Amino acid sequence: MIKKTLTTTVPAALVALALASAASAEIRIGASVSATGPAAFLGDPEAKTLEMLVEDLNAKGGINGEEVALVLYDDGGDANKARTFATRLIEDDEVQAIIGGSTTGTSMAILSVAEDAEIPFISLAGAIDIIDPVKPYTFKTPHTDRMACQKIFEDMQKRGIAKIGMISGTDGFGASMQAQCKEVAGDYGIEIAADETYDPKDADMTAQLTKIKNAEGVQAVLNPGFGQGPSIVTRNYKQLAIDLPLYQSHGVASDGFIELAGKDAAEGVRLPGTALLVAELLPEGDAQKPVVTAYKAAFEERTKTPVGTFGGYAHDAFLILTDAITRAGSTEPEAIRDAIEATKGLAGTTGVYAFTPEDHLGLDLSAFRMLEIKGGEWTLVE
Amino acid sequence: MPKLSAKSATLLVLAALIAVTPFFFPSGYYYRVGALIFVNGLAVTGIVILTGYAGQISLGHAGFAGIGGYACALAPTHLGLHPSLAVVLGAAISAVLAWLVGRPILRLKGYYLAVATLGFGILVAMVLNNERALTGGPDGIAVPDLGLRGLLKDWGLELTNGQFWYFFCGLVLLAGAWIALNLHQSPTGRALRALHGSEIAARTVGVDVARLKLQAFVISAVYASVAGSLVALQNKFITPDVAGFMHSIEMVTMAVLGGAGSVLGAIFGAGVLTLLPQALTVLAEYEQLVLGLVMMLVMIFLRDGLLPSILRKLRGTGE
Numbered sequence: 083m084i085k086k087t088l089t090t091t092v093p094a095a096l097v098a099l100a101l102a103s104a105a106s107a108e109i110r111i112g113a114s115v116s117a118t119g120p121a122a123f124l125g126d127p128e129a130k131t132l133e134m135l136v137e138d139l140n141a142k143g144g145i146n147g148e149e150v151a152l153v154l155y156d157d158g159g160d161a162n163k164a165r166t167f168a169t170r171l172i173e174d175d176e177v178q179a180i181i182g183g184s185t186t187g188t189s190m191a192i193l194s195v196a197e198d199a200e201i202p203f204i205s206l207a208g209a210i211d212i213i214d215p216v217k218p219y220t221f222k223t224p225h226t227d228r229m230a231c232q233k234i235f236e237d238m239q240k241r242g243i244a245k246i247g248m249i250s251g252t253d254g255f256g257a258s259m260q261a262q263c264k265e266v267a268g269d270y271g272i273e274i275a276a277d278e279t280y281d282p283k284d285a286d287m288t289a290q291l292t293k294i295k296n297a298e299g300v301q302a303v304l305n306p307g308f309g310q311g312p313s314i315v316t317r318n319y320k321q322l323a324i325d326l327p328l329y330q331s332h333g334v335a336s337d338g339f340i341e342l343a344g345k346d347a348a349e350g351v352r353l354p355g356t357a358l359l360v361a362e363l364l365p366e367g368d369a370q371k372p373v374v375t376a377y378k379a380a381f382e383e384r385t386k387t388p389v390g391t392f393g394g395y396a397h398d399a400f401l402i403l404t405d406a407i408t409r410a411g412s413t414e415p416e417a418i419r420d421a422i423e424a425t426k427g428l429a430g431t432t433g434v435y436a437f438t439p440e441d442h443l444g445l446d447l448s449a450f451r452m453l454e455i456k457g458g459e460w461t462l463v464e
Numbered sequence: 465m466p467k468l469s470a471k472s473a474t475l476l477v478l479a480a481l482i483a484v485t486p487f488f489f490p491s492g493y494y495y496r497v498g499a500l501i502f503v504n505g506l507a508v509t510g511i512v513i514l515t516g517y518a519g520q521i522s523l524g525h526a527g528f529a530g531i532g533g534y535a536c537a538l539a540p541t542h543l544g545l546h547p548s549l550a551v552v553l554g555a556a557i558s559a560v561l562a563w564l565v566g567r568p569i570l571r572l573k574g575y576y577l578a579v580a581t582l583g584f585g586i587l588v589a590m591v592l593n594n595e596r597a598l599t600g601g602p603d604g605i606a607v608p609d610l611g612l613r614g615l616l617k618d619w620g621l622e623l624t625n626g627q628f629w630y631f632f633c634g635l636v637l638l639a640g641a642w643i644a645l646n647l648h649q650s651p652t653g654r655a656l657r658a659l660h661g662s663e664i665a666a667r668t669v670g671v672d673v674a675r676l677k678l679q680a681f682v683i684s685a686v687y688a689s690v691a692g693s694l695v696a697l698q699n700k701f702i703t704p705d706v707a708g709f710m711h712s713i714e715m716v717t718m719a720v721l722g723g724a725g726s727v728l729g730a731i732f733g734a735g736v737l738t739l740l741p742q743a744l745t746v747l748a749e750y751e752q753l754v755l756g757l758v759m760m761l762v763m764i765f766l767r768d769g770l771l772p773s774i775l776r777k778l779r780g781t782g783e
Contacts, residue, residue: 155745161604161703162695166496166742169626173493186603187703194700198625209603254602 108149109178109413111136111403112171114192115206115396116184119158124184127381127393128206129154132181134384135400145407153177157188164188168195178413181399183207184392193220202406202419204399206392209258213442219419221442223398223432225449227255227306230332231263233354233450234304235270237463241327243301247276247294249287249315251307255333256282259306275300282311288318295324302326308333313342320347327352332450335359336390345458352463354450358394358431360460369429373401377431391432398430471645474728478641482634486627495626501738502633503694505731506640508718510687513644515716516724517653518680519660520570521578524585525715528558528685529692530592530707534599536696537607547610551693555686562685563678570677573663577681585712592704604703607696629698636694637731640687644727647683656680688715721762723769732771 113132116125136152144150153175157164164183171177172195179202183189186209193212196203197219205212205222212222238246246267250260260279267274276297278290294303303326305315312334319328328351330339335355340348357370361378364371377397378389405428406421407413425444428435433449452463468476482502489495507529514520535554539545545553561584569580592599599605613628623631647653659666659673667673696702705711714737722733740758744751766773 160705161701162500162699162705163741165699165701166500169496170493170742173491173496173626187701187705190604190606190701191699191703211603257596257601258603 108151109145109407110151110153110176111400112153112155112168112175112177112180112182114155114157114164114167114171114180114182114188116159116188117156119160121159121185121188124206124392125156125159127385127387127390128182128184128396129156130385131377131381131393131396132400134380135397138380139404145404146411148413150404157182159185159188161187161191165191165195168192172196172199172201177201178407178415179203179403179418181206181396181403183212186212189222193217196220200419201415202403202422204403204422206395206399208255216440216442219415221402221422221437221444223395223402223430223435225332225432225445226262226443227259227331228262228266229445229447229450230259230354231266231306232270233447233452234263234329234331234352235267235272236447237352237452238272238302238327238329239270241302243327244271245273245275245299246302246304247278247297247300248274248304248306249278249280249290249294250305251282251309251311252279253282253308253311255308255331256306256311259331259333263304263306280307280311280315282307282309284311285314286318287311287315288322291315291318291322291324295322300326302329304329304331306331306333310342313339316343316351317347320344329353332356332391335453337388340455340458340460348455348458350454350456352452352454355453355460356391356394356432356449357451358389358391360451360453360462363460363462369427369434370431373429374431394431398432398435401430402428402435471649474645474726475638475642477728478638478731482631482638486630492624492626495624495630497738497742499626499629499633499698501731501735502630502637503691503698504715504718504734504738506633506637506694507688507691507715508722508730508734509637509640509644509727510684510691511715511719512724512727512730513647513656513687514680514684515719516726516730517648517656517660518677520677520681521575521716522581522681522684523578523709523712523716524581524583524588525684525688526692526707526709526711527581527585527588528562528688529695529711530588530704531558531561532689532692533607533696533702533706534592534605535689536693537605537702538598540608547608547697548612551690551697554693555689558685558689559682562682566678566681570681571674581712582709585707585709589704589707589709592707599704602704604701607700607702609700610697633694633698636690640690641727641731648727652676652679717759721759721770723772725768726772729769729771733769736770 115128117129136150140149155167157167171180180196181204183192183205186207189205189207189212197217203220208224210226250256276294280287280290305312312330330351330353332354335353357374361374381389406418410417410421423437425435425437433445435444437444453460454463514522532554536547536550539550539553540547565580565584569576593602655671655676659671663673692706718733718737719730723729744754
């Protein structure tokens with residue numbers, strides 16, 4: 083009799099145990115961002131955004147009833163460390179997907195580990211090399227410099243501008259965008275008549291701007307740059323009374339730029355920015371409006387700091403990943419990857435994502451909004 | 465039973481540690497950490513020769529690591545060299561540069577080498593950051609595969625990427641330690657230690673002080689260069705961080721923390737400083753604080769470095 087109960091109850095208990103552990107098997111998402119170090123301006127809002135989103139998601143019951151665990155590491159912007167953390171996330175923490183790589187260097191380091199282990203990876207860095215050529219498990223959320231150039235040239239074309247002057251910072255951001263813009267300018271019938279550069283630490287750019295001003299037939303000026311350089315360019319531009327349209331890059335798409343350049347000097351400056359910057363201005367019915375306003379409110383409430391484009395990249399990566407896991411109904415990396423690649427019409431803060439096997443960026447030019455500064459405020463051009 | 469020499473004992477301990485610890489690894493990630501310890505250990509062994517034996521300080525050894533690393537990225541694509549030969553080329557360039565920098569400086573006594581190497585290291589990092597067309601700038605550059613793992617596979621020895629680099633770096637470290645230990649007991653090594661003790665005394669007994677210091681500097685530069693190459697080949701990607709000032713400081717700190725006078729001590733220091741940040745990720749923002757505290761405590765209470773101090777305590781021969 084006892085023997086019989088044993089033979090029936092033991093297997094039953096085992097089955098129950100197996101089921102219990104299957105049900106509590108949480109979804110594990112790994113992240114390695116540069117929360118400290120020289121790239122902290124990228125990684126810090128990214129880390130805060132991810133922590134916030136995971137808490138919110140779990141408070142709402144997780145994905146398909148399963149809790150989500152976030153394993154977050156700070157690589158300090160060092161590619162060697164990022165590779166170690168990527169290995170740790172995959173081999174030791176056994177995550178099902180990785181978000182991260184605040185910089186191109188760290189993203190490239192994580193990418194090779196993730197591809198080897200066949201774990202989906204969503205990068206938060208700008209360079210096109212990350213997804214071109216397309217690698218099966220690697221995706222990214224930020225638009226590329228090339229797209230910013232295209233957006234600007236598209237707007238110039240509409241205004242009948244065919245000959246421009248460029249003044250670029252020699253920092254990583256400025257130099258990369260300068261090269262990309264020169265490559266695509268021809269596609270829009272735009273000729274670059276003057277090409278000047280400045281060091282990001284320079285305090286005065288009037289010499290370069292005077293050269294551009296004196297160049298034959300220049301109809302507009304473009305300033306790819308990051309940090310304080312573009313605000314100095316904008317102020318010098320006003321001082322020299324150059325009466326041509328001035329275009330800035332998405333690198334300075336923040337309220338800080340208007341403050342630094344001054345309301346007067348910034349008047350009429352155009353630049354491509356994300357919907358996040360003009361959340362209130364978006365028309366009702368805009369696909370991005372709900373997600374942008376919700377993220378802005380939640381982030382500013384939690385951190386008491388203004389929301390920025392970079393945190394938005396992390397927000398979108400998390401959104402794409404959780405959306406894919408929900409649709410896949412599985413935590414198998416292979417299934418998650420397939421679901422990410424099948425993402426269609428998913429509205430994030432940076433744009434509306436639609437991935438294909440040939441396109442692992444999933445954004446087009448509509449992700450950028452052409453903005454103009456009027457009276458010290460951002461306005462939508464279109 | 466014949467007593468083992470200090471050299472054989474060190475090499476045996478090292479070999480045993482490299483061979484046995486993988487049996488206790490809970491996951492593949494620990495192979496990666498092990499490989500990093502060995503690479504750092506190799507660079508720090510070079511510091512032992514320079515600082516521990518000859519008593520000179522370099523604050524720019526990461527510059528040599530950068531040269532070794534970027535040689536592996538650039539030589540195969542631009543010169544068509546096999547990556548293994550690129551390691552040799554990088555080491556040769558590092559040796560020549562060290563000779564050029566060290567020759568005028570090491571005739572002088574005092575802190576001149578520290579200042580000169582500081583400048584040298586920063587210079588290398590600047591070149592790597594700014595020569596975007598060649599080095600890829602701050603975004604880094606891809607490094608071709610060494611190809612040895614594939615070769616081993618053909619011979620029937622299949623290793624994961626992590627396992628391969630763990631054992632490969634372990635073997636290179638053993639070789640590096642063997643050379644450093646041999647040097648320690650050679651006439652050159654004795655002369656180096658003599659000049660460490662007192663340059664004037666060494667000179668009076670006929671030691672060519674300037675030439676020996678230069679030798680030590682060149683050898684240690686080659687160690688750093690090979691370590692840089694191993695990082696690049698292992699990661700298949702390299703950024704200018706490898707040549708950064710903080711990396712130079714890290715090397716010196718590892719050597720001093722573990723005990724700059726002994727090869728095993730320095731490798732132990734490399735192990736501690738590679739493991740600590742991994743172990744401290746749970747503390748997140750306090751990581752730097754704890755790291756600094758550990759180093760201060762070691763410097764105050766264990767001035768010869770961790771390992772020598774601990775060994776002396778064990779033998780009961782404390783002061």
